[in-house]
Amino acid sequence: MSELMSTSSLSLPVSQTDEPSLIQSTCAYCGVGCGVDIGVADGKATSLIGSADHPANYGRLCVKGSNLLNTIDLTNRLLVPEIAGEQVSWSQATDYVAQQFNDIIKKHGKNAVAFYVSGQLLTEDYYLANKLMKGYIGSGNIDTNSRLCMSSAVSAYKRAFGEDVVPCTYQDLEQTDLLLLTGSNAAWTHPVLYQRIERAKKINPAMKVVVIDPRKTATCEIADSLIQLKPGTDAAFFNGLLNYLNDHDGLDTDYITKFTEGFQQTLKEAKSWSVDAVAEYCQVNSQELVVVYQLFCQSKKAVTFYSMGINQSSSGVDKCQSIINCHLASGKMAKVGCGPFSITGQPNAMGGREVGGLANQLAAHMDIDNPLHQEKVQRFWQSPTIATEQGTKAVEMFDKIATGEIKAVWIMATNPMVSLPDRAKIAAAMKQCQLVVVSDCVEENDTLAFADVKLPATPWLEKNGTVTNSERRISRQRNAAMPAGLAKHDWQIIRDVAQAMDFDGFDFEDVSDVFKEYSQLTSFENNGERLLDLSGLSQLTAQQYQQLAPIQWPVNNEFPQGCARVYADGKFNTDSSKAQFYPVTPQLPIQRTDAEYPFVLNSGRMRDQWHTMTRTGKASKLSAHTDKPYLYLHPSDANKLSVQDDDMLSITASTGQAITHVKVDNKQRAGECFMPIHWNKSFASHGNVSALYQGVVDPISGQAECKQGAVQLTKKSFKQYVSVHRLTSESEVNELKASADFWLKNTTAYGEAYQAAFDEPIVDVMFWCQQTSGLSGEWLTFQQDQQSYIVCLQAGKLCYLAYSSNAWPKIEPSWLEHVFSVSSLEFATVQSLLLGIASEEFNQGKQVCSCFAVGEKTINQAITQGCTSVEKLGEKLQCGTKCGSCKPELASLINQYKTAPIAVITDLAVG
């Protein structure tokens, strides 16, 4: 049979029918690493719930995890290899890639090629990619999108502890007295951990939660206190805390003396940070600071939970270190309920760190610039060469592609056109790169537009291997479906290319063999030097690997069942075995506001979306919560710019421009704004926030400063706005995109919908609709003032709907869902459509609960009728009773809308 096949004939193939009817796997999204139970019936994945016995989530799932099965269809799947847009066989594709890489290396040297990989890869994929680049090509030029996520945390752990080891567990979050959540909107980014914290606080009301963030996020719903500090000033906050601990008997001098080095120099640097100095620098109230400092000082246990708000900074390593300094100094370290806890954003960022996925690491936590480690890894691999110096980190890698120093790049499972800062520069680099190879599961995205070679990789549900979550727990990601089309697992693609390049050492038949070799490397001549030791797993048979239960490393003779608590003996992995303090001088962001770019631009995730939306963007349930890349803006700034909700703004930075809708939001600080990271050219013509950031990085970690940009905001108007519902063909979509000056795609239950805007009004809207849609049927229109309402019916069923106006037409999504689902519309409904008036029953407002499709207006009504707790709302409307992701928003709405209790006057004073 030919290797080539028609994609149109493909359906989703699934595992053999003799496989179990329940497969335990791991969620595809964030670093919490929740276990999922996938029900398989009649050879298909039919149900998915949180695994009750997985220690990360104990049955919980957030809204993204709950909707995993709504993202697995074959739409936009890459199923056959392509070279220059032509479908080819796998052997043609692998031979071509191998030959091109070999030729370029021969002609220009090993550093003329690079891999840019991803926290979406499984550990086995990552391991082989790293082995190929560092042990066989001999270059350090492999880096990962995890560079953008937590490389500052890695560098700080490595500097302080001698090894990149996270010293906390999720249970510490529940067992602590004080939790500082800094640079993290955990309620949206790590919802299951947030739910665990929320529950722990209910059980132990004495537990305190402090949020340290420039925004008052959904996470603040469980906070006792918010330090709404100036963006980028976190290191001063923690230097101030260290100084306060010193001044208020908050040091653990015994711990400092026995287990650490460098305290005095560090304290000297922190001494200038009095409470008043911190308050002025961070622009916060000194009394509020004192309250938090006192809490930390007096609490026996404290955890600092930090994420990208700390890491994505031009001084991110020092910010992480300033947190670690406070924990070492107070002895709140390596004990129950204590420690500096970096939470990763991606499903397997941690696995990548373990196998050497970063350009400045070797493998198995060995150092790339250590000759002993180089020799050890090369001897273990029996490889022809070994990388002896750091390769280029993500931002620098694309700089070198732009200059032509790197001539071939293989991008795996990531979308750098959307996620790396300075999109225009990345586009220019990709455009002129001699060879761009992309392995991905999707056919089209912003990066694939530049691919010379497309290699179809398996996505979640078809992938099989291991991932490590934020608490060092390795879990199996088991496939519940066979690869669709000709897709291969990433480790297989890398193996095949390596073999085609004529390299030995890639003779793997099964994914368990890759894991076995990686585990053996972790223990190879380890002698207790490195905590990353999986010797206890290094002899697993394929069957034992298949059955592997979640386990925290190290796993060795000492800890055969894994190890939750590390560094409890105070022995670290540094040369002296002591943890290292490091003095921190707070630095402000490099991207500064000025007269030309007066607003600080923050960025981050929305509750129901993930990365560049290639998966979550497929699920209408997930698109309903936030259907646009809103720019969130303080009311005073909105006032100055004369904009209100849903008006449009042009956002200009020195690197590029975006255009988007406004959400007026008093949870921002004045002068600052926030935009989500997810939208890209597949979903919006002008919605990519990374275009607005300069490629400035932390000098140690190379992590980009993607939280503090500088932008100009100006009100943007178009002459005409058209809302088009249900486009079904690629040509319709292309027509619309080509003719509009601005467009935005929404995934709905009835198909794709578009918002389009025009600088020049369309003269005949009905004709434009007919032309762009190409549909035949019964076309009806109603025009009033500058508004047009257009429907197309086929045998009484609505197949197309468009509203045009000189302002954005407002239509209730639930009403549209209803009218598109009706097989034959009544005349009265058609009349309503032509008048654009939805029945009151569909007038629900913005969707808050995605699981049960409950809108804001319905919730507010229930609150005013007496549902003044999240539980009561759940009883009445079901909202918040499934995945729980909306609970912080429900609590916020209760605070906003509950009627103030009427004061009861019991003591009337008679004058």
Ligand code: SF4
């Ligand atoms: Fe997946 Fe949500 Fe769990 Fe993260 S918190 S792993 S997105 S279910």
